[in-house]
Amino acid sequence: MDGHSTPTDHRGLTVLGLGECLDRIRGVRVGRLAFVHDGDLVVLPVNHGVDGQDVVFRTTWGSKLQHAQQAGLVAFEFDDFDEATGLGWSVLVSGVAETVYDDHEIARLEDLGVRSWAGALDPLFWVRVRAEQVTGREITRQ
Amino acid sequence: MDGHSTPTDHRGLTVLGLGECLDRIRGVRVGRLAFVHDGDLVVLPVNHGVDGQDVVFRTTWGSKLQHAQQAGLVAFEFDDFDEATGLGWSVLVSGVAETVYDDHEIARLEDLGVRSWAGALDPLFWVRVRAEQVTGREITRQ
Numbered sequence: 001m002d003g004h005s006t007p008t009d010h011r012g013l014t015v016l017g018l019g020e021c022l023d024r025i026r027g028v029r030v031g032r033l034a035f036v037h038d039g040d041l042v043v044l045p046v047n048h049g050v051d052g053q054d055v056v057f058r059t060t061w062g063s064k065l066q067h068a069q070q071a072g073l074v075a076f077e078f079d080d081f082d083e084a085t086g087l088g089w090s091v092l093v094s095g096v097a098e099t100v101y102d103d104h105e106i107a108r109l110e111d112l113g114v115r116s117w118a119g120a121l122d123p124l125f126w127v128r129v130r131a132e133q134v135t136g137r138e139i140t141r142q
Numbered sequence: 143m144d145g146h147s148t149p150t151d152h153r154g155l156t157v158l159g160l161g162e163c164l165d166r167i168r169g170v171r172v173g174r175l176a177f178v179h180d181g182d183l184v185v186l187p188v189n190h191g192v193d194g195q196d197v198v199f200r201t202t203w204g205s206k207l208q209h210a211q212q213a214g215l216v217a218f219e220f221d222d223f224d225e226a227t228g229l230g231w232s233v234l235v236s237g238v239a240e241t242v243y244d245d246h247e248i249a250r251l252e253d254l255g256v257r258s259w260a261g262a263l264d265p266l267f268w269v270r271v272r273a274e275q276v277t278g279r280e281i282t283r284q
Contacts, residue, residue, distance in 0.1 A: 004263075024197070028225075029223070029225050029228070030221070030223050030230075032174050032185060032219050034176040034183050034185045034217070034219075035183070036183070039176070040215075040217075040236065041176050041177070041215060041216065041236065042217065042234070043174060043176045043185065043217050043218075043219035043234055043255050044219075044220045044232070044234075045223065046230045047228075048154075055222070073182075073183060073224070074183065075176070075182075075183035075184065075185050076185075077176075077185035077186075077187075079172070079187045081172050081187065083170075083171050084154075086171070086189075088172075090186070090187045092184070092185055094182065094183065102151035109211055115228055117169070
């Protein structure tokens, strides 16, 4: 008990607030998108952007990622750990994935600077994960 | 077409063989474990070890990770990307999670050098993800 009021969870990990979670997500280039596809759990690394409280990414027709927006509920995990010390943080965004069709919205997302995934072929389209829950934890000591 | 026979997928990503996948997993300390818990998709960073073709990790009673071995089917994702170039690889292990009860097996797993997760309290127990499918991809050029 060191007297300050940083919230911790039952494991003693520091709980990150929403704003802090979004800042952390903006600071990394790759997240891991999880969804259920034909009864299988799929987890894929994806380049992402942050738009308000939502996470956005680009994909192409026929890819596994396309199924994410058909799957409905998805989870998007982000983290960064120091291999030497084991210290780091993780954030989990849960929500519903949906394709972006609005031209103005697409133009705005194009300005986010999200890297195209290797091997991605045109036409690319944008998918928005409308965040329903955002939770984050930080390991500040072992 | 450069004449060599490295297999690629429909996106042009290099396909990693099973042995290569397991080598890559051994080379990183943290993976992301995904499972369905009470209808929610959960993805958590987890320190892991490799035992044969299986991935193993430690957890404690009452944690979310405990539910992984009740959930049955889980997916364990591993990756490493260079932030500057975007090059890297990812491996996905799908399988069934089960608790390890055999004392000899536990003793062997203790020798793998898997780091305890921060905040983890005793008693810790081992969970084995019996790999049913292991797939890996590498991005060698943008």
